[in-house]
Amino acid sequence: MxxxxxxxxxxxxxxxxxxxxxxxxxxxxxxxxxxxxxxxxxxxxxxxxxxxxxxxxxxxxxxxxxxxxxxxxxxxxxxxxxxxxxxxxxxxxxxxxxxxxxxxxxxxxxxxxxxxxxxxxxxxxxxxxxxxxxxxxxxxxxxxxxxxxxxxxxxxxxxxxxxxxxxxxxxxxxxxxxxxxxxxxxxxxxxxxxxxxxxxxxxxxxxxxxxxxxxxxxxxAAEPARIEFVPHDGAGTPLTLTTADLPALPGLVDAEVRRARVHLRTTALQEDLEAVLTWARQRGMRLEELDARSASLEQAFLSLAEQSDAEEVAA
CATH class of the missing domain: 3.40.50.300 (P-loop containing nucleotide triphosphate hydrolases)
Structure with a gap:
């Protein structure tokens, strides 16, 4: 082209x-x-x-x-x-x-x-x-x-x-x-x-x-990727964690736990996903419903729209 x-x-x-x-x-x-x-x-x-x-x-x-x-x-x-x-x-x-x-x-x-x-x-x-x-x-x-x-x-x-x-x-x-x-x-x-x-x-x-x-x-590219999972113990029982239980992640933007599901946003998807998997393996946990993905166009679009709303409120 x-x-x-x-x-x-x-x-x-x-x-x-x-x-x-x-x-x-x-x-x-x-x-x-x-x-x-x-x-x-x-x-x-x-x-x-x-x-x-x-x-x-x-x-x-x-x-x-x-x-x-x-x-x-x-x-x-x-x-x-x-x-x-x-x-x-x-x-x-x-x-x-x-x-x-x-x-x-x-x-x-x-x-x-x-x-x-x-x-x-x-x-x-x-x-x-x-x-x-x-x-x-x-x-x-x-x-x-x-x-x-x-x-x-x-x-x-x-x-x-x-x-x-x-x-x-x-x-x-x-x-x-x-x-x-x-x-x-x-x-x-x-x-x-x-x-x-x-x-x-x-x-x-x-x-x-x-x-x-x-x-x-x-x-x-400016939007963070996301990692989500529900932690289970070795017997398959869901675990309720807090953000303090999570490993240190180099690209972490924010973390939240809702109804036992962990939600992470990160600027270093590969590195942080590897760290989460290593952390889970060392503790004998299984990560069910694991979902790791890069940011979407919808995410970028909504982020820009939210910035606009915030600017209007500030004005």
Missing amino acids: TYEPIVSVRGVRRRYGQFEAVRGVDLDVRRGELLALLGTNGAGKTSLVELVEGLAPADAGQIRVLGHDPYRERARIVGGLGVMLQEAGFSSDLTTVETMRLWAGTLARPRPLEEVLDDVALTSRADVRVGSLSGGERRRLDLALAILGRPELLVLDEPTTGLDPESRRAVWRLVRGMLEDGVTVLLTTHYLQEAEELADRVAIMRAGRVVREGTVAEAV
């Missing part, structure tokens, strides 16, 4: 009256990657994405999409841009293929309809009215329209909201296929597992700013 930015955002701000929704954002989306833009409601994601799509001008800063200003030179980027909105607003009276044919008429180089229908697994539903499609089928139709024009950059705004797990994974497979074909993707999602599954990089927004950016591993 090359690292040429297909989207470049520098010092961008966007205001609604006195409220500043985007507050000096710097961000690149590299050609051929999927960048997941994350944040709680009100973090500024939608406002930033609308600027990238060219739906509104920035109040300050500079945006380049495919080398052009997406608002002032929209005609020069629209052919390379595909957008999947949260709500597309199709006519429920048109069939699937009629909707696609209508949309194809607005495009300079539309793909063959049959090919795209096959890509999104809607061939058998081509002659069904949109109003009769399931929620998952409508989202796949949204995606079909977004990729119909052979986009270089695909913007997916909450593409799997409301879908069942099977439909969600079907959309993931489609997105992976497009990435393999060289399409660049900017994704907004509230499903953190979706970001973990698909993203090359993530950018987490809070209060109009990007507060953490990088690969998923880099985004969670």
Whole structure:
């Protein structure tokens, strides 16, 4: 993968009256990657994405999409841009293929309809009215329209909201296929597992700013890992320990015992897990329900959200 930015955002701000929704954002989306833009409601994601799509001008800063200003030179980027909105607003009276044919008429180089229908697994539903499609089928139709024009950059705004797990994974497979074909993707999602599954990089927004950016591993690196277990004696009887009974651990952040289950958070997962296992073996204990894992994207996301809440209280 090359690292040429297909989207470049520098010092961008966007205001609604006195409220500043985007507050000096710097961000690149590299050609051929999927960048997941994350944040709680009100973090500024939608406002930033609308600027990238060219739906509104920035109040300050500079945006380049495919080398052009997406608002002032929209005609020069629209052919390379595909957008999947949260709500597309199709006519429920048109069939699937009629909707696609209508949309194809607005495009300079539309793909063959049959090919795209096959890509999104809607061939058998081509002659069904949109109003009769399931929620998952409508989202796949949204995606079909977004990729119909052979986009270089695909913007997916909450593409799997409301879908069942099977439909969600079907959309993931489609997105992976497009990435393999060289399409660049900017994704907004509230499903953190979706970001973990698909993203090359993530950018987490809070209060109009990007507060953490990088690969998923880099985004969670600042968060502690966890070790949990229920100690039993040699006869299999659960033991109730206190934190004072636990061994000294070099990376320990905090420890807690709840209902006989020990909860540890650590910045040195391997070393501390080895120390816990050695300590248990020397005392003839068995560690039931042992769970040791690195930090998750959800943990990092919630930690940043809690910091925001704490700052608001302090203010």
